[in-house]
Amino acid sequence: MVDNTEELIARTPEEFQSRLGIAVRTHHEVVQIDRSRQRVAVQGNGGTRWESYDELVIATGSVPLVPAWPGVDSDGIFTVKTLADGRAIRDYIEQQHPRHAVVVGAGYIGLEMAENLRHWGIETTLLEQNGQVMPTMDADMAEFVCDALEGLGVRVHLQEEVVGFDVYRGRVQAVQTRHGSVPGDLVVLGLGVRPQTTLAQEAGIPLGVKNAIRVTPYLMTEVPHVWAVGDATQTLHQVTGLPSYVALATVANKQGRIAGMNLSGASIAFPGVLGTAITRVGSTEVARTGLTWAEASAAGIQAIETRIQAETKLGYFEDVSPMTVKIVAEIASGRILGGQIVGGSGSGKRIDTIATAVSAKMTATQVVDLDLAYAPPFSDVWDPVQIAARTLVSKI
Amino acid sequence: MVDNTEELIARTPEEFQSRLGIAVRTHHEVVQIDRSRQRVAVQGNGGTRWESYDELVIATGSVPLVPAWPGVDSDGIFTVKTLADGRAIRDYIEQQHPRHAVVVGAGYIGLEMAENLRHWGIETTLLEQNGQVMPTMDADMAEFVCDALEGLGVRVHLQEEVVGFDVYRGRVQAVQTRHGSVPGDLVVLGLGVRPQTTLAQEAGIPLGVKNAIRVTPYLMTEVPHVWAVGDATQTLHQVTGLPSYVALATVANKQGRIAGMNLSGASIAFPGVLGTAITRVGSTEVARTGLTWAEASAAGIQAIETRIQAETKLGYFEDVSPMTVKIVAEIASGRILGGQIVGGSGSGKRIDTIATAVSAKMTATQVVDLDLAYAPPFSDVWDPVQIAARTLVSKI
Numbered sequence: 001m002v003d004n005t006e007e008l009i010a011r012t013p014e015e016f017q018s019r020l021g022i023a024v025r026t027h028h029e030v031v032q033i034d035r036s037r038q039r040v041a042v043q044g045n046g047g048t049r050w051e052s053y054d055e056l057v058i059a060t061g062s063v064p065l066v067p068a069w070p071g072v073d074s075d076g077i078f079t080v081k082t083l084a085d086g087r088a089i090r091d092y093i094e095q096q097h098p099r100h101a102v103v104v105g106a107g108y109i110g111l112e113m114a115e116n117l118r119h120w121g122i123e124t125t126l127l128e129q130n131g132q133v134m135p136t137m138d139a140d141m142a143e144f145v146c147d148a149l150e151g152l153g154v155r156v157h158l159q160e161e162v163v164g165f166d167v168y169r170g171r172v173q174a175v176q177t178r179h180g181s182v183p184g185d186l187v188v189l190g191l192g193v194r195p196q197t198t199l200a201q202e203a204g205i206p207l208g209v210k211n212a213i214r215v216t217p218y219l220m221t222e223v224p225h226v227w228a229v230g231d232a233t234q235t236l237h238q239v240t241g242l243p244s245y246v247a248l249a250t251v252a253n254k255q256g257r258i259a260g261m262n263l264s265g266a267s268i269a270f271p272g273v274l275g276t277a278i279t280r281v282g283s284t285e286v287a288r289t290g291l292t293w294a295e296a297s298a299a300g301i302q303a304i305e306t307r308i309q310a311e312t313k314l315g316y317f318e319d320v321s322p323m324t325v326k327i328v329a330e331i332a333s334g335r336i337l338g339g340q341i342v343g344g345s346g347s348g349k350r351i352d353t354i355a356t357a358v359s360a361k362m363t364a365t366q367v368v369d370l371d372l373a374y375a376p377p378f379s380d381v382w383d384p385v386q387i388a389a390r391t392l393v394s395k396i
Numbered sequence: 397m398v399d400n401t402e403e404l405i406a407r408t409p410e411e412f413q414s415r416l417g418i419a420v421r422t423h424h425e426v427v428q429i430d431r432s433r434q435r436v437a438v439q440g441n442g443g444t445r446w447e448s449y450d451e452l453v454i455a456t457g458s459v460p461l462v463p464a465w466p467g468v469d470s471d472g473i474f475t476v477k478t479l480a481d482g483r484a485i486r487d488y489i490e491q492q493h494p495r496h497a498v499v500v501g502a503g504y505i506g507l508e509m510a511e512n513l514r515h516w517g518i519e520t521t522l523l524e525q526n527g528q529v530m531p532t533m534d535a536d537m538a539e540f541v542c543d544a545l546e547g548l549g550v551r552v553h554l555q556e557e558v559v560g561f562d563v564y565r566g567r568v569q570a571v572q573t574r575h576g577s578v579p580g581d582l583v584v585l586g587l588g589v590r591p592q593t594t595l596a597q598e599a600g601i602p603l604g605v606k607n608a609i610r611v612t613p614y615l616m617t618e619v620p621h622v623w624a625v626g627d628a629t630q631t632l633h634q635v636t637g638l639p640s641y642v643a644l645a646t647v648a649n650k651q652g653r654i655a656g657m658n659l660s661g662a663s664i665a666f667p668g669v670l671g672t673a674i675t676r677v678g679s680t681e682v683a684r685t686g687l688t689w690a691e692a693s694a695a696g697i698q699a700i701e702t703r704i705q706a707e708t709k710l711g712y713f714e715d716v717s718p719m720t721v722k723i724v725a726e727i728a729s730g731r732i733l734g735g736q737i738v739g740g741s742g743s744g745k746r747i748d749t750i751a752t753a754v755s756a757k758m759t760a761t762q763v764v765d766l767d768l769a770y771a772p773p774f775s776d777v778w779d780p781v782q783i784a785a786r787t788l789v790s791k792i
Contacts, residue, residue, distance in 0.1 A: 007712065238767070250770045253777045271765040278769035287769050316403060346745065352768045352779065353748040359766055360756030369667040370755055371634070372748045373674035373683050374646045381649045383748065 005083055033203035035223060055225050055263055058200055058213060059256065062193035062231035062247045071165030076172040077187040080109050092186065093120055100125070102175045102184030104162055106133035108279050110190030111145070114154045115281060117186070124153070125182055127160040127175065136275065137340050138292045140307060141326055144342040148284035157182070193247050195232045208234040210245045217269035219259040227263065229255035236272035238359060239291050239337055240299050246273045274338070276355045278348045283321075285348030289355040290338025293328050302331045306392040310384035312344045314376040323347040325388040327354065327364065334363035334396055339385070346378065353385050364389045364396070401479050429599035431619060451621050451659055454596055454609060455652065458589035458627035458643045467561030472568040473583040476505050488582065489516055496521070498571045498580030500558055502529035504675050506586030507541070510550045511677060513582070520549070521578055523556040523571065532671065533736050534688045536703060537722055540738040544680035553578070589643050591628045604630040606641045613665035615655040623659065625651035632668035634755060635687050635733055636695045642669045670734070672751045674744045679717075681744030685751040686734025689724050698727045702788040706780035708740045710772040719743040721784040723750065723760065730759035730792055735781070742774065749781050760785045760792070 013024035028044030039052040064079035066072060076098065078089050092098070101117040103110045106128035117124040126133070126149065132142035133149065133156060146156055157177075166174035166181060174181045195212040197205075206222045208214040212234035215221055221228050230252035237244040251273055258268045276289040296303035307326040314320070321344020328337045339354035341347050357367050367389035374381050382390070409420035424440030435448040460475035462468060472494070474485050488494070497513045499506050502524035513520040522529070522545065528538035529545065529552060542552055553573075562570035562577060570577045591608040593601075602618045604610040608630035611617055617624050626648035633640040647669055654664045672685040692699035703722040710716070717740020724733045735750035737743050753763050763785035770777050778786070 248770075249777050250767065254765075274767040276767040276769045278771045278774055280771065280773050285774075289767070289769070346742065349742065349746065349769060349774055350748065352746065352766075352781075353752050355767055355769070356749050356752040356756070356758075359762070360752070360758060362752075362756060366755070369650075370748075371646065371670040371672040371685065371751055373672045373685070373745060373751070374644075375674045375676065377676050378674055378681075378745055381645050385748075 005087055008083060030199060033199060033205075033226070035203055035226070038225060053225070055227065057259055057263070058197075058205075058221070058226065058228040058232055059230050059252075060196040060199060060232045061252075063196050064189060065191040065194055066189060067162075067191070069162060069164050071167045071172065072189075074165055074167045074172045075170050076185055077165065077189065079189050080113060081193070089186075089188065093122070096185070098122060098184075098186035100183045101186040101188065102127060102182055103188045103190055104175065105190035105192065106130075106156070107135060107190055107192060108277065109192075110188075111149065111279060111281055111286075113188045113190055114149060115152055117188075118152050118154060122186065123155075125155040125157060125184065127157050127162060127177065127182065129159065129161050131159050133158070134286065136277065136292070137286075137288050138294055138305070138326065141288075141324065141340045141342055144324055145281060145284070145286050148281040148286075148342075151284075152282045193231065195245065195247075197232055200228070200232070209243045210234075212245045214243075217271075218262050218267065219255055219270060220262075227259050229259045235270065238272040238274050240301075242299070244273065244275075246275050248273075248275070248277060250276070271359075274355050274358055276351060278351060280348070283345060284342060285345065286342050287348040287351035288338070288340045289351050290336070290358045291328055292338060292340065293326075296328055296330075296337050301337065303328050303337060304331050304392065304395060305329075306388055306395060308384065308388045308391050310343075310380060310387055312346045313378060314380065317377065319345075321345065321347075323384055325350075325384045327367075327385075327388040327392050329364050329392055329396070331396060334365060334393070336362055336364055336367060336389070339388070341384075347384075350383070350385055353383075364392045368393055401483055404479060426595060429595060429601075429622070431599055431622070434621060449621070451623065453655055453659070454593075454601075454617070454622065454624040454628055455626050455648075456592040456595060456628045457648075459592045460585060460589055461587040462585060463558075463587070465558060465560050467563045467568065468585075470561055470563045470568045471566050472581055473561065473585065475585050476509060477589070485582075485584065489518070492581070494518060494580075494582035496579045497582040497584065498523060498578055499584045499586055500571065501586035501588065502526075502552070503531060503586055503588055504673065505588075506584075507545065507675060507677055507682075509584045509586055510545060511548055513584075514548050514550060518582065519551075521551040521553060521580065523553050523558060523573065523578065525555065525557050527555050529554070530682065532673065532688070533682075533684050534690055534701070534722065537684075537720065537736045537738055540720055541677060541680070541682050544677040544682075544738075547680075548678045589627065591641065591643070593628050596624070596628070605639045606630075608641045610639075613667075614658050614663065615651055615666055616658075623655050625655045631666065634668040634670050636697075638695070640669065640671075642671050644669075644671070644673060646672070667755075670751050670754055672747060674747060676744070679741060680738060681741065682738050683744040683747035684734070684736045685747050686732070686754045687724055688734060688736065689722075692724055692726075692733050697733065699724050699733060700727050700788065700791060701725075702784055702791060704780065704784045704787050706739075706776060706783055708742045709774060710776065713773065715741075717741065717743075719780055721746075721780045723763075723781075723784040723788050725760050725788055725792070727792060730761060730789070732758055732760055732763060732785070735784070737780075743780075746779070746781055749779075760788045764789055 016022040016024045032041035039050045101122045101124045132139040134142045164176045213228040231247040278287040293305040323343025326340040372383040412418040412420045428437035435446045497520045528535040530538045560572045609624040627643040674683040689701040719739025722736040768779040
């Protein structure tokens with residue numbers, strides 16, 4: 001993979017300057033936004049000074065959620081957000097040789113950490129407060145993900161609420177939950193993120209869902225000359241039309257591009273999100289888009305779901321693996337609201353077909369009608385996505 | 397893979413009878429359709445007799461094209477359509493130990509045969525009349541396919557027109573072309589197929605493109621009580637709206653289902669085709685959908701194309717491979733007309749995202765806006781399909 005974490009840096013400050021003429025100042029922190037005089041207070045190089053702006057873009061991102069659990073500041077407890085966090089965990093493993101790791105939270109970060117801790121040969125327990133892993137998926141689909149985790153030797157504890165930590169000489173020894181104590185000399189918190197918007201809030205820039213910055217589709221805040229993009233902002237869900245908070249690289253990247261073009265005179269609207277995401281647990285691919293059945297129900301939509309079992313290629317191949325596809329649709333219109341996939345190699349990115357169909361407001365029947373690619377090494381004559389849609393049509 | 401070719405039979409006549417109550421008669425040939433009396437003449441079991449019908453479905457499929465080249469009937473020259481054809485080639489290889497194989501035609505069948513002959517350890521030359529392999533793709537994309545073939549040790553001769561065969565004692569020895577003689581003691585013809593519609597034609601059922609049977613969107617022929625499906629029929633191209641002939645399993649399978657449902661009282665229209673297809677040459681995946689740039693031009697559409705280089709996953713993975721994506725769009729509307737992909741593992745099925753976008757009549761900008769799945773093992777933050785669309789938008 002990578003010998004040196006420096007290789008993971010996509011662009012250095014020097015490259016920004018030489019290629020794009022953009023001055024990047026690392027280790028400089030904006031501590032105040034003065035809207036009336038259009039300037040920001042910047043702390044760095046040993047002092048604080050004002051810097052003026054014509055247009056300001058807030059891209060302060062998000063920070064990992066860390067509950068105020070007793071002992072949460074102890075050595076051996078980590079969050080995972082920056083490259084430095086990753087280095088810190090690696091260094092801790094190499095120096096302290098932890099034997100029992102506990103990962104708290106079974107979302108994308110929690111799953112990836114649990115898998116990687118197993119690769120280091122460390123006994124790993126995953127604690128999740130909910131009754132399922134992957135809270136962005138429906139419970140039935142999450143069970144397949146749980147199986148994959150257990151297949152890697154991860155112990156999964158569901159409905160396990162953390163209340164604190166056992167600490168000895170400043171270092172974590174165990175995680176205390178409502179049910180007892182789980183030994184762990186390395187703890188990783190994967191509890192999601194919150195938008196980092198204190199600065200915006202103090203400047204009186206209106207916030208929305210989860211304190212994310214409210215922006216127009218053109219990515220302007222509700223304050224003149226101030227824009228905001230990425231994990232710091234609230235966005236619209238394409239299916240429900242409701243404000244939503246989705247902290248994903250794909251969204252941040254697209255918003256950055258659009259804000260940059262709008263600042264240069266364009267007038268491009270960000271179309272909102274479906275929350276499309278993919279991850280891998282061992283060789284099992286896990287993907288989701290749009291609304292789960294639970295989310296549709298919570299949004300008051302009369303939805304129908306179907307879940308089918310298929311295979312990643314025709315059955316006579318030796319490397320065929322199972323693949324489960326769920327599709328959720330609105331009963332009244334037949335419109336596809338979302339989908340979820342768990343399966344072997346080649347399964348996951350099929351979520352893009354569902355995401356495209358959701359964006360195009362296609363019905364299940366229109367998905368059945370799609371002309372998708374078939375050859376024995378890739379799928380059955382009917383792609384699993386279409387088998388799911390066909391099954392759903394027969395149920396409506 | 398498979399020990400016995402019998403394992404490749406999806407359903408036996410006995411299963412049709414016991415599970416579905418459908419009488420299947422193999423080795424029975426319909427030799428005449430008597431429309432006025434609604435009956436067919438069936439040859440089999442040593443005699444011919446009439447069998448009446450309320451509704452008739454013609455699913456006579458297609459037959460491989462075999463030009464009337466001198467010597468084409470010699471031993472050692474094969475076409476590939478049925479399981480029996482596959483067995484015959486295998487038996488010939490095992491018994492005759494051919495040393496030089498020549499494959500004529502560089503479409504899907506030709507490519508798959510060339511690869512498999514190399515797996516048998518046989519020197520293989522692929523002859524193609526056109527200036528490129530894979531005539532259903534644009535020439536620039538076909539070059540990547542040609543590289544993949546040559547990487548497997550297949551010798552590729554383009555613009556090579558066959559005129560006949562050298563034959564000794566009834567067995568093929570070489571293929572004669574306009575340029576000379578190519579040694580070959582095994583020859584496989586992969587020149588495409590023609591609809592098998594002599595029976596329909598003799599019954600006065602109207603034919604269309606390439607003598608395929610003309611059908612309504614509901615899959616009725618223009619003659620009462622006679623339906624037709626699959627490789628025997630003409631279909632509409634979803635992009636051009638023009639009659640077209642596409643002999644693919646996906647199309648045949650969907651048409652069979654729709655005709656069956658319509659015969660049972662439903663009223664379902666077949667939506668037409670995009671000609672979406674996928675194949676594999678060694679580890680290189682090759683896929684296409686909709687119109688190529690050449691096809692768009694031929695249809696009189698003012699089109700623009702873009703071709704981008706990307707990778708199948710982030711660059712720090714050891715098993716990353718290159719991936720080339722082309723998108724074709726209409727200049728005036730920006731509407732996506734088609735796409736082509738050649739690349740490593742995980743590339744090919746991304747064609748489904750493009751196929752879905754084409755069916756939904758999406759513009760390149762709408763493809764840029766799609767919320768597709770990202771994680772480092774699957775793609776860059778911008779999926780290659782979106783990078784292609786983004787590049788195309790910047791060119792319009």
